[in-house]
Amino acid sequence: xxxxxxxxxxxxxxxxKHVSTFGGLDICIxxxxxxxxxxxxxxxxxxTRSWRHTLNVNFIAVFDTTRLAxxxxxxxxxxxxxx
Numbered sequence: 669x670x671x672x673x674x675x676x677x678x679x680x681x682x683x684x685k686h687v688s689t690f691g692g693l694d695i696c697i698x699x700x701x702x703x704x705x706x707x708x709x710x711x712x713x714x715x716t717r718s719w720r721h722t723l724n725v726n727f728i729a730v731f732d733t734t735r736l737a738x739x740x741x742x743x744x745x746x747x748x749x750x751x
Contacts, residue, residue, distance in 0.1 A: 679736065699746075734747055
């Protein structure tokens with residue numbers, strides 16, 4: 669089940685600052701792309717600094733950005749994934 673509430677924290681604060689400064693959000697470009705230097709099958713850690721961090725940046729952050737933009741009734745949301 670996906671939580672229907674928009675994310676909170678630094679990302680939400682940045683959106684709030686933008687809306688309070690400019691009166692709204694017309695376009696949002698959600699873009700991220702980092703690589704993991706450790707092959708997944710060779711990673712013996714909990715993933716905090718490797719694969720889990722890569723997922724947080726490449727997927728979760730883009731997803732949260734998109735959800736915030738949609739919650740603000742943004743006219744255009746573009747999502748890019750760059751590796």
